[in-house]
Amino acid sequence: MKVYRYEENPLITPADVVPHHEQFEVIGAFNAGIAVYGDEIIMLLRVAERPISPDPEKVLAPVFNTDTQELDLIELRLDDERYDFSDPRVIRNKSQSATFEYLTSLSYLRIARSKDGHHFTVDEKPFLYPSQKLETFGIEDPRITQIGDIYYIYFSAVSPVGVGESMVSTTDFEKVKHHGMIFGPDNKDVLIFPEKVNGKYYALHRPTTKSTGNPEMWIAESDNLLYWGNHKHLIGLRSGMWDGGRMGGGCVPIKTERGWLELYHGATAEHRYCMGAVLLDLNDPSKVLARSNKPILEPEAEYEKNGFFGDVVFACGAIVDGDIVKMYYGVADTSMAGCELSLQAILDSLEPLE
Template identity: 70%
Template sequence: MNVYRYKENPLVTPTDVPPHRDDFEVIGAFNAGITEYNGEIIMLLRVAERPIHHEKNVVKAPVYNHETNTLDIIELETSNPDYRFEDPRSIRKASDPDSYAYLTSLSYLRIARSKDGHEFTIDDEPFIYPQDPLEVFGIEDPRITKIDDIYYIYYSAASSYGVGEALVSTKDFKSIERHGMIFAPENKDVCIFPEKINGKYFAMHRPVPKGGGMPEIWLAESDNLLYWGNHKHLLGLREGMWDNARIGGGAVPIKTEKGWLALYHGASTDNRYCMGAVLLDLEDPTTVIARSDKPLIQPEADYEVEGFFGDVIFSCGAIVKGDVVQMFYGAADTSMACAELSLQEILDSLTAV
């Protein structure tokens, strides 16, 4: 697979983004949803900010207060026996280390714009900021699906109830209409197909089972984009391969003559995130035609290997122009980068199922 990483990579870094609050610092600008609007590439960044503090034995957690429309800053001593602090991203409950009590940063969505996909300017203010009680820990990892003249933006919404998927829409990237949570916790990595198939909308999603089952990709259908049902298991983990620990949707599925091409992320048991692809039937997307045996792109560059959470390539959006796939991706949970791949080479690389 020929992969051309842009020489300007990383395209957007935390230092490029001014914090929304003076007493916060930006630690990540990554996992952006991608689309085109008014002749520009829109990069809808997940911006992660955390409170600035210098106390060695204190960890601070920002929590949006939807009643007062302000941020509350929770301060915890690292000696507190009720919590665990090993993970820099979250504060875990000592009684249940698989569940987090707080996040150490708050994520929101901000727009970056480009004419060529190489040089981006970043809006001064957030575009979508936590507002709902189900978003009090932040909003993350957006995707954007354009249907007719409406851009549907959906993202992971985090709160003490867990992480689910919320939906908003816009026509102008100035104002939004909120539609609420469309997939309840625990669920994320939703990718809505860009057109109806046999009269139905389809979406890939990734439940996170706490009992039986694994973090794998499912498919759901809807009449109106708001209420989803007829859920079917689509894609599973593969023992001994690059996607043997968890998988989830990446970019919005791409319609080709051979089928729907879905770029998805896979993580191995050592938490190495790569991007691969799966080909689904055009008329019945529950049917898997072919899949990547090897990653299309894997962490190799310094900015992909080293970062807030290293060895991560995580794409939430791509743009196709002829045979060129511009895959924009979050690198090491820190920055944004882009690589170009051949659409035909991706299709040729897949192995029939």
């Protein structure tokens, strides 16, 4: 697959974002939702900030307190044998190794704006900040679907009771209306289609179970964008392939003459994240027509291979201009990058399902 990576990549790095909190450092500005608003391209960044501990023997875990509307910093000693600090992203209680007890950073959403799609300016203040009980560990990985004049923004809401998908809406990227959690824990990678199909709204989602099943892609339908049902399993993991470890939706589905094109991420068991595509029927998106056997984008550039969590390309938004797909994607769980691909080439690369 021929890919044109922007010369300006990475487009936004943590160094481009001033911390919102004193005595914090920005460790990630990535996995942004993408929208066109007026004459601007909006990049709604996930900004991850980590408290700087004054004591090298201790780590601070940020937790939003809904009673005080302030951040609490939980102080833990690195030699505390009850906890596992080996993963820089999370702090695990060794007695509950399958889950984490705290995150080492707090994520919120911040707008970056561009006229040309290559050079972005980051707003001074957060656009969305944790405010609800289901967001006390932060809000992450937004996607944006425009339907009419309304932009629906949905994101992972993280708290001690799990990770679910919450939604707000806006018409001006200033005022927002909160709609609550639309997919309960544990669920991520929700993508709402940009128009109704046969009178129904459709959404992709990625539930994760602790009993049986794998982190795979599902589809659901709704009459009102708030209550989702008729859930169906859409595509699964493929052992030994680029999407054999986990997968999830990437960009809002793109309507083409051949069907709904979904650009999704897949990872190997070794956590190497690539981008591929799946084609869904125009009139019945629960029907899979074709799928990528090989990735359309792999972590090859230095900024994709090295970072907070390396070997990751993770697209969250695309703008289609004729045959050009302008895809914006997170790199190495650290920064944002952009690239262009041919829509026709992506469609032609897909292997039809028998």
